[in-house]
Amino acid sequence: MLKGRTILVTGAARGLGAEIARRLAAQGADLLLADIAEEEGRAVADETGARFITLDLGDPASIDAAGTVLAGHGKGVLHGLVNNGAIATGIGGIPFDEIGIDSWDRVMQVNVRGTWLMTRAATPLLKASGSGRIVNIASDTALWGAPRLMSYVASKGALMSMTRSLARELGPDRIGVTAVAPGILTTESTGYVPEARHRLYAEGRAVPGEQAPGEITEVIAFLLSEGALTLTGQVLPVNNGFVFN
Template sequence: MSLDGRHILVTGAASGLGEVIARSLAAKGARLILADIAEEEGRATADSLGAAFVRVDLGDPDSIRACGEAVARLTAGKLHGLINNGAIATGIGGIPYDEIELESWDLVQRVNVRGTWLMVRAMAPLLKASGSGRVVNMASDTALWGAPRLMSYVASKGAVIAMTRSLARELGPDRIGVTAVAPGILTTESTDYVPEARHRQYSEGRAVPGAQSPQDITDVVAFLVEEGALTLTGQVLPVNNGFVFA
């Protein structure tokens, strides 16, 4: 699998799953732009990969607009892939639906849902100009099985799945493919606070039992930003070792 010469933007790439995805894409020859709100950490990751870095706040439309302008300059107006990985998971760990704070709910939807939409909107002209643009939205299998006690996050990822299907139809005429990847709980620093019982539920409930690492996701994402992945547009891939089947 080679991504030589393909300009790919990865959001939420300073650490965690986004960083692992970025490192995998770089190893396959992609020309990367990393974006994150964590500027110092993001620049360090980008420097280690020989990639460009753009700071972006997914909750701020002006910041996303500026990110689009920066990416246009960095790619000479042609972007081949957008990995919408940036998100927040406020509430994961066990908050019942009737105890979710309104501000927390709104923040999760603003970043995870509106931020994903606005990133696609900002990058769509660049993706179209490349002639083979690909969008990969990072969803979650929690939205496929209805995980309890984290409803704001589940709702946001359900919206990402729905948007993926709608965007696939709207952007398809421009030969832009839009897919979603729905991982299960991964073993990263960002899931350290998830209760052990939930980790055990996943580990024991998978068709292939055991923990799932971010590396399990990377080859799927890399394939979806290839030119040959267009026929999968609109699909949601639950990459979770068989915890949920599509």
Template sequence: MSSANGLEGRHLLLTGAARGLGAVIARHLAEAGAQLTLADILEEEGRAVAADLGAAFHALDLRDPDSVAALGTALDGPLHGLFNNGAIATGIGGIGFEDVDIETWDRVIEVNVRGTWLMTRACAPALRASGSGRIVNVASDTALWGAPNLMSYVASKGAVMSMTRSLARELGPDGIGVTAIAPGILTTESTEYVPQARHDQYGTGRAVPGPQPPEDVAGTVAFLLSEPALTLTGQVLPVNRGFVFT
């Protein structure tokens, strides 16, 4: 059993856990006493993180429905939390909406939207079995203020927000809470391609000025995966230090 406000004894699954935000969150949750299962398409990096944390690891391709279903089937026992972090975020920006090629659009939507749905569907039985399942989806504040020249990504994260609200309704009767976080630009590998001017805009536009490391949102995610977070189900939390687009 977990403590009233902690993660001890809770089995949590994290996708996209090989590096960046996923790896940071995994380390934080492990330190909080959670039992972790990590998944990523980057097998070598993912297995290294899992070995360091004493976690289980599964190779996962969110574009492949069979791969997602296999992970759901392989889960060992009840699942108390799912962190839907796996996504395509790099190599797709800086392009006007008229110049986005269809292959890129489909790839981003398949991973970020369909992958989130498939992963949730695959884990639903194990989440129900835990009696206190929690799902945290990773959206983006770009879908809140409408970032330009990033159409496929913004569209995908807007969909994740809408899915969060709908899933909260469908899974609520089972006692499963569903929330989403919407970070801004974090200092991870996935944002290295972002122009410095945009980094500067975020730095000065935050209520708490300056860069935002991924560690900054770890505590929020940990709470949302805990039992008391059920009251926040259906909510999208902009974990961006009060950034306002001007």
């Protein structure tokens, strides 16, 4: 389904990002993977036959450098961008009035500003492809108002709003922009989340139980395909029915 399409995945070194890379590689995509964790990222790139780019989403200069690499890759076009890179400082236990200002700013720098700048860097190449697709990885925490992680919730809510605005700005160039909003997934990246919150999700889903990354990567792969343009601007809560949108 994705053969011949060049796709960049940020935050691809582990967790959901690595699983997205594996799914897209299996569907024939020409992959570029980006992450600040260089050793782990290169291992995933080697596994999936991808090219790896070191990327710090909190550093505008790093994003500009990644954009230069993108422009020189292959034919200088990009068919898909998955904005998966993010940080989740404080998940599971910090009341809103105890969040440090530096911690809040760091979450916004990486999750919101970093996504904006990465999208800005990639957009000329997405336009050149004639069928560009952007998938933003949000979170259903911003749909149900999860407590005690306000900086993360706010950042993911911002991604949802950005998705809708970008869909209108980029639609005339036939670039589709969507977001997926998973709940807690069973990956090495969520091992620090308190057990009570894992239980809340497992017991509260319409389809009870834990959710593995592979259950949503097929949705992401479709959203990156040429046939997904009619879904532009949508936020899809791919969480086995924990939140209905």
